[in-house]
Amino acid sequence: MFSKSKFKEWVNRYKYAELAATSTALLCSQLSYFFDGVTTAYLITFAEYFAFYSVIIWISYLQLQKIPKQSEQENTFKTIAVLAKNILLEFGYPAVLDFFFLRPFCMYWLPIVTGNAVIGILMGKLCADVVFYFFSIVNYELMKSKNT
Structure with missing residues (x-):
C-alpha cells in the first residue's frame, strides 16, 4: 500500500490545505495572549479546520468541474x-x-509541556496531524479502490 508514488500523491492532495491550516494555526497561536489555554486550543482548531477544508473543498470542486458535463444545472447539483x-x-470520523x-488536547497540553506557545502549537499540530492523516489516507485509498 505504501510506495513512493502513493506518498507523492498524498502530499500533492493535501499540501495546499495543510499549508493554509499550518499558517492559520500559527497566526491563531497568538490568541493565547487574550484567552485561556482551552479556549485558545479550540479557537486554533476551529480556524485551522476552516482553512484546511476551504482549500480541500475548493480543490475538489475544481477537480470535479473537469468532468465532462451534460446539463449545467443538473451537473451543478450532482x-x-x-x-x-x-x-x-x-474525512468523516x-x-x-x-x-x-x-x-484540542494536543494544542492545549504541548504548549504547556514545551513552555513555548509557538513550538507547542507546532508540535501539537504535528501529533494531531499524524493520527488525522493516517485515518484520512486509509479512507481516501478505500474510496479510490471502490471507484476503480
Missing part, C-alpha cells in the same frame, strides 16, 4: 452532492475524532 459525499467519506478530542 457536483455538489458528489463533493459532499467524498469529503464525508474521506477522522475529523470528528480530531476536532473534538485529539487536536
Whole structure:
C-alpha cells in the first residue's frame, strides 16, 4: 500500500490545505495572549479546520468541474452532492475524532509541556496531524479502490 508514488500523491492532495491550516494555526497561536489555554486550543482548531477544508473543498470542486458535463444545472447539483459525499467519506470520523478530542488536547497540553506557545502549537499540530492523516489516507485509498 505504501510506495513512493502513493506518498507523492498524498502530499500533492493535501499540501495546499495543510499549508493554509499550518499558517492559520500559527497566526491563531497568538490568541493565547487574550484567552485561556482551552479556549485558545479550540479557537486554533476551529480556524485551522476552516482553512484546511476551504482549500480541500475548493480543490475538489475544481477537480470535479473537469468532468465532462451534460446539463449545467443538473451537473451543478450532482457536483455538489458528489463533493459532499467524498469529503464525508474521506474525512468523516477522522475529523470528528480530531476536532473534538485529539487536536484540542494536543494544542492545549504541548504548549504547556514545551513552555513555548509557538513550538507547542507546532508540535501539537504535528501529533494531531499524524493520527488525522493516517485515518484520512486509509479512507481516501478505500474510496479510490471502490471507484476503480
